Amino acid sequence: MIYITRRATFSASHRLFNPELSEEENKKLFDKCAGPNGHGHNYVLEVTVAGEPGKKTGYVLDLKELKRILSREILEKVDHKHLNHDVDFLRGVIPTAENIAVAFWKILAPVIPSGRLHAIRLQETENNTVEYRGEIE
Amino acid sequence: MIYITRRATFSASHRLFNPELSEEENKKLFDKCAGPNGHGHNYVLEVTVAGEPGKKTGYVLDLKELKRILSREILEKVDHKHLNHDVDFLRGVIPTAENIAVAFWKILAPVIPSGRLHAIRLQETENNTVEYRGEIE
Amino acid sequence: MIYITRRATFSASHRLFNPELSEEENKKLFDKCAGPNGHGHNYVLEVTVAGEPGKKTGYVLDLKELKRILSREILEKVDHKHLNHDVDFLRGVIPTAENIAVAFWKILAPVIPSGRLHAIRLQETENNTVEYRGEIE
Amino acid sequence: MIYITRRATFSASHRLFNPELSEEENKKLFDKCAGPNGHGHNYVLEVTVAGEPGKKTGYVLDLKELKRILSREILEKVDHKHLNHDVDFLRGVIPTAENIAVAFWKILAPVIPSGRLHAIRLQETENNTVEYRGEIE
Amino acid sequence: MIYITRRATFSASHRLFNPELSEEENKKLFDKCAGPNGHGHNYVLEVTVAGEPGKKTGYVLDLKELKRILSREILEKVDHKHLNHDVDFLRGVIPTAENIAVAFWKILAPVIPSGRLHAIRLQETENNTVEYRGEIE
Amino acid sequence: MIYITRRATFSASHRLFNPELSEEENKKLFDKCAGPNGHGHNYVLEVTVAGEPGKKTGYVLDLKELKRILSREILEKVDHKHLNHDVDFLRGVIPTAENIAVAFWKILAPVIPSGRLHAIRLQETENNTVEYRGEIE
Numbered sequence: 001m002i003y004i005t006r007r008a009t010f011s012a013s014h015r016l017f018n019p020e021l022s023e024e025e026n027k028k029l030f031d032k033c034a035g036p037n038g039h040g041h042n043y044v045l046e047v048t049v050a051g052e053p054g055k056k057t058g059y060v061l062d063l064k065e066l067k068r069i070l071s072r073e074i075l076e077k078v079d080h081k082h083l084n085h086d087v088d089f090l091r092g093v094i095p096t097a098e099n100i101a102v103a104f105w106k107i108l109a110p111v112i113p114s115g116r117l118h119a120i121r122l123q124e125t126e127n128n129t130v131e132y133r134g135e136i137e
Numbered sequence: 138m139i140y141i142t143r144r145a146t147f148s149a150s151h152r153l154f155n156p157e158l159s160e161e162e163n164k165k166l167f168d169k170c171a172g173p174n175g176h177g178h179n180y181v182l183e184v185t186v187a188g189e190p191g192k193k194t195g196y197v198l199d200l201k202e203l204k205r206i207l208s209r210e211i212l213e214k215v216d217h218k219h220l221n222h223d224v225d226f227l228r229g230v231i232p233t234a235e236n237i238a239v240a241f242w243k244i245l246a247p248v249i250p251s252g253r254l255h256a257i258r259l260q261e262t263e264n265n266t267v268e269y270r271g272e273i274e
Numbered sequence: 275m276i277y278i279t280r281r282a283t284f285s286a287s288h289r290l291f292n293p294e295l296s297e298e299e300n301k302k303l304f305d306k307c308a309g310p311n312g313h314g315h316n317y318v319l320e321v322t323v324a325g326e327p328g329k330k331t332g333y334v335l336d337l338k339e340l341k342r343i344l345s346r347e348i349l350e351k352v353d354h355k356h357l358n359h360d361v362d363f364l365r366g367v368i369p370t371a372e373n374i375a376v377a378f379w380k381i382l383a384p385v386i387p388s389g390r391l392h393a394i395r396l397q398e399t400e401n402n403t404v405e406y407r408g409e410i411e
Numbered sequence: 412m413i414y415i416t417r418r419a420t421f422s423a424s425h426r427l428f429n430p431e432l433s434e435e436e437n438k439k440l441f442d443k444c445a446g447p448n449g450h451g452h453n454y455v456l457e458v459t460v461a462g463e464p465g466k467k468t469g470y471v472l473d474l475k476e477l478k479r480i481l482s483r484e485i486l487e488k489v490d491h492k493h494l495n496h497d498v499d500f501l502r503g504v505i506p507t508a509e510n511i512a513v514a515f516w517k518i519l520a521p522v523i524p525s526g527r528l529h530a531i532r533l534q535e536t537e538n539n540t541v542e543y544r545g546e547i548e
Numbered sequence: 549m550i551y552i553t554r555r556a557t558f559s560a561s562h563r564l565f566n567p568e569l570s571e572e573e574n575k576k577l578f579d580k581c582a583g584p585n586g587h588g589h590n591y592v593l594e595v596t597v598a599g600e601p602g603k604k605t606g607y608v609l610d611l612k613e614l615k616r617i618l619s620r621e622i623l624e625k626v627d628h629k630h631l632n633h634d635v636d637f638l639r640g641v642i643p644t645a646e647n648i649a650v651a652f653w654k655i656l657a658p659v660i661p662s663g664r665l666h667a668i669r670l671q672e673t674e675n676n677t678v679e680y681r682g683e684i685e
Numbered sequence: 686m687i688y689i690t691r692r693a694t695f696s697a698s699h700r701l702f703n704p705e706l707s708e709e710e711n712k713k714l715f716d717k718c719a720g721p722n723g724h725g726h727n728y729v730l731e732v733t734v735a736g737e738p739g740k741k742t743g744y745v746l747d748l749k750e751l752k753r754i755l756s757r758e759i760l761e762k763v764d765h766k767h768l769n770h771d772v773d774f775l776r777g778v779i780p781t782a783e784n785i786a787v788a789f790w791k792i793l794a795p796v797i798p799s800g801r802l803h804a805i806r807l808q809e810t811e812n813n814t815v816e817y818r819g820e821i822e
Contacts, residue, residue, distance in 0.1 A: 002509045003542040011262060013150035013177035013219075018330060029331055031338065037219030040150035040177005042262050056429060057440055058507035063539045064442065082150075082174030096332035098276045125148060125179050128337045131277040139783045140816040155604060166605055168612065193703060194714055195781035200813045201716065233606035235550045265611045268551040285810060287698035287725035287767075292467060303468055305475065311767035314698035314725005316810050356698075356722035370469035372413045399696060399727050402474045405414040422673060424561035424588035424630075448630030451561035451588005453673055493561075493585035536559060536590055566741060577742055579749065644743035646687045676748045679688040 003118055005048045006066040010079035013040035014095040017084070038082060043100075044123035045074065047108060051115020061114040073107050097124045101132040109134065140255055142185045143203040147216035150177035151232040154221070175219060180237075181260035182211065184245060188252020198251040210244050234261045238269040246271065277392055279322045280340040284353035287314035288369040291358070312356060317374075318397035319348065321382060325389020335388040347381050371398045375406040383408065414529055416459045417477040421490035424451035425506040428495070449493060454511075455534035456485065458519060462526020472525040484518050508535045512543040520545065551666055553596045554614040558627035561588035562643040565632070586630060591648075592671035593622065595656060599663020609662040621655050645672045649680040657682065688803055690733045691751040695764035698725035699780040702769070723767060728785075729808035730759065732793060736800020746799040758792050782809045786817040794819065 015038035016030035026034045033039070047070060051060040077087055083095040089107060093099045101122045109117045123129040152175035153167035163171045170176070184207060188197040214224055220232040226244060230236045238259045246254045260266040289312035290304040300308045307313070321344060325334040351361055357369040363381060367373045375396045383391045397403040426449035427441035437445045444450070458481060462471040488498055494506040500518060504510045512533045520528045534540040564581035565574050574582045581587070595618060599608040625635055631643040637655060641647045649670045657665040671677040700723035701715035711719045718724070732755060736745040763772055768780040774792060778784045786807045794802045808814040 001544070002512065003544075004509065005540040005542070007538040007540070009263065011176050011178050013175050016332070018332075021330070029336075032217040035217055035219070035223070037222045038150050038175070038177070039148050039217040039219065040175070040179075041148050042177075042179045053507065053509040053513075056432070058427070058429075058505035058510045060509055060541075062440075067538075080169040080172055080176040082172070082176065085174045086172070094332035096327065098278065098327040098334055099332045101276065102327075126146065127281040127341075129279040129281070130334075131279070133275070133277075138818070139786065140818075141783065142814040142816070144812040144814070153606070155606075158604070166610075190781065190783040190787075193706070195701070195703075195779035195784045197783055197815075199714075204812075231606035233601065235552065235601040235608055236606045238550065239601075264555040264615075266553040266555070267608075268553070270549070270551075283811065285724050285726050287723050290469070292469075295467070303473075306765040309765055309767070309771070311770045312698050312723070312725070313696050313765040313767065314723070314727075315696050316725075316727045354717040354720055354724040356720070356724065359722045360720070368469035370464065372415065372464040372471055373469045375413065376464075400694065401418040401478075403416040403418070404471075405416070407412070407414075420674065422587050422589050424586050443628040446628055446630070446634070448633045449561050449586070449588070450559050450628040450630065451586070451590075452559050453588075453590045491580040491583055491587040493583070493587065496585045497583070537557065564743070566743075569741070577747075642743035644738065646689065646738040646745055647743045649687065650738075675692040675752075677690040677692070678745075679690070681686070681688075 001050055002053055002060050003048050003050050004060045004063060004066070004115075005046050006063050006070060007044065007046050008067070008070050008075060009042055009044050010075050011040065011042050012078050012081050012083050013038045014083040015039070016094060016096060018094055038084070041124050045070070045104070046119075046121035046123075047104075047117070048119040048121070049112055049115040050118040054114075061112070065113070069108070069111060073111060074104055097122050097128065097130040098132070101130050105132050105134060138187055139190055139197050140185050140187050141197045141200060141203070141252075142183050143200050143207060144181065144183045145204070145207050145212060146179055146181050147212050148177065148179050149215050149218050149220050150175045151220040152176075153231060153233060155231055175221070178261050182207070182241070183256075183258040183260075184241075184254070185256040185258070186249055186252040187255040191251075198249070202250070206245070206248060210248060211241055234259050234265065234267040235269070238267050242269050242271060275324055276327055276334050277322050277324050278334045278337060278340070278389075279320050280337050280344060281318065281320045282341070282344050282349060283316055283318050284349050285314065285316050286352050286355050286357050287312045288357040289313070290368060290370060292368055312358065315398050319344070319378070320393075320395040320397075321378075321391070322393040322395070323386055323389040324392040328388075335386070339387065343382070343385060347385060348378055371396050371402065371404040372406070375404050379406050379408060412461055413464055413471050414459050414461050415471045415474060415477070415526075416457050417474050417481060418455065418457050419478070419481050419486060420453055420455050421486050422451065422453050423489050423492050423494050424449045425494040426450070427505060427507060429505055449495065452535050456481070456515070457530075457532040457534075458515075458528070459530040459532070460523055460526040461529040465525075472523070476524065480519070480522060484522060485515055508533050508539065508541040509543070512541050516543050516545060549598055550601055550608050551596050551598050552608045552611060552614070552663075553594050554611050554618060555592065555594050556615070556618050556623060557590055557592050558623050559588065559590050560626050560629050560631050561586045562631040563587075564642060564644060566642055586632065589672050593618070593652070594667075594669040594671075595652075595665070596667040596669070597660055597663040598666040602662075609660070613661065617656070617659060621659060622652055645670050645676065645678040646680070649678050653680050653682060686735055687738055687745050688733050688735050689745045689748060689751070689800075690731050691748050691755060692729065692731050693752070693755050693760060694727055694729050695760050696725065696727050697763050697766050697768050698723045699768040700724075701779060701781060703779055723769065726809050730755070730789070731804075731806040731808075732789075732802070733804040733806070734797055734800040735803040739799075746797070750798065754793070754796060758796060759789055782807050782813065782815040783817075786815050790817050790819060
């Protein structure tokens, strides 16, 4: 078993806000992340696929193909977007890094053509990172 | 002459949009940066002060003091904010990295307590950076 | 299960020296790390907590709270200190990165308010890093 | 159990090419990586050893010793070399990052003097990384 | 005057070898960089353009346009190539980082559409970098 | 004119303390940097030499030679040392980054074999850096 990882970046804005709670409760829970006009990040996404390298290619999965998949499935939908307003698959989701990582997993797991999705790592700032490895780990 | 540099980061959103132009012209000029809901970045700010180290301290300027100045004058006003809407000193400014750097210079140059402001470097993404060194360079 | 990681840095000095051994044996075991006046590092600490994101917040644990915990429990006690002399919880411990990581674990594991401590990663130099994940892994 | 990691870098060239296939098939499989004159990378190698810190030293394994082992067993053989032509232990291997990582594992696993080899991580570019943890993980 | 910088990376191989000298002299001058099969690097290129931000755009030069220029003029010609054999504009040049930077300057200086080329910075490894700022600096 | 830069790192401890002042004044001037047992850093040193690339080599100065010079003249004397106690050329100097950079300049300027020393850049932490370019700049 080998783990291959492709890194990509995107720039987006978001606001942490739970519409079921009052402004005040949101302010208390999310502090400066709840500002009404939102703020943004350069997210760093790392996607890890686990598998056996093929005899013919020596690849688990051609990382250039994984790059194309990430561009098509994720980056085109989130880069230079507002995660609360512009992204269909995040509607109704509080866009914390945790929730975004799970949403990315649901999209990517079924479309990995070789090997299986092992981990989604999402860095929100140089000091804050989350990782999701699917339901059963 | 010694050049000392303090690095700080902040997360903000912005939209590149010139209100004197049509939506279409904005779209053509700024492309995905003109999206109506904005997007965001983890900006990296580097502020360089030039001066002679003091005999008593060996410091041009205590970098812990420069840190406090940056927090008070800049970071508290832009971190976790929308640069088009939430920042007084950017009103009426298209918030390109170039324009933000010049705006930061105007604020910081008069309040450097020792030495003189030499450069403002602002990294918008890992691939895009601007630097301003004042009017006469 | 989601893994969230907070990164922090601190600057400290240490000396690798086992007081039960002779100067010569220490010199042989620890080489330049045994110098009598010590040396220092910019340590990079990464603390990972595992848990389920809350429905209300989308957080496993607010990373701003984890930041406060790290500051209070760890950074205030080790930053700008000599690890052999100035840190109560390291008394009698040879301050290798391995031993420091275990000491940090013992402090942090009981005070994580949500989720459970999963890993302590401590980078001593850009080339040397250790990780501890508790007794049962 | 503690995991210690030593990082090292080397600069090498390679060509992805399966001699059992035609030029055209190689071109199709490996695209620009199949160019006849090869290309190159600054590889970043991270080797992780798992073990218990010794009572006497507080070390799982002296990272300075791991550094010497990596230099002698790996770096002297691959740094500033062409991986397809100059490296005995890669003869007959398509030098994908996956295959190189497995080859390094076979060399290093038997010569770790304390603890056991846990992972070989090989970064080929800032966006592409592979990791191998041995047969049974 | 504002300085804007675009960063890009490419992976290439090269061999340091002066054909007017003997093998032995080359070996003495270039040491391991003269190996007959070459070796390679992930080069990091930083291109800086100096100019005044436009009133209409707030840009010195749209960095997305600079990105396209770098791709077309430089990256397509050197990425995944052997710099001694595959690159027309490097024929007859010993491909040291110094010489490559000057060659890039000659190509880019005439095609910068706004502002003027200020610096070419080329990182060959994480420890080795060169910078060229044109003839008159 | 081309500027070539060699990067190197060293780990050292220091204490900011002016022996001509009282403990209290030192505490006020240097705060946590004045702790009696000192603290430490992983310093990153970048040395830039300016010159013309030689016709025969394409080098301003072989960076492998600059590496050897830095090791012999600087790193062997400061790595894993206490800068206040163990370094002859820093005796009587308050070891701020500013003062260390000037001390390194004095040692290196006369021994650069080709080109001339242009800048000494010393990073003390990821946020604090100083640069010295000699008396006349």
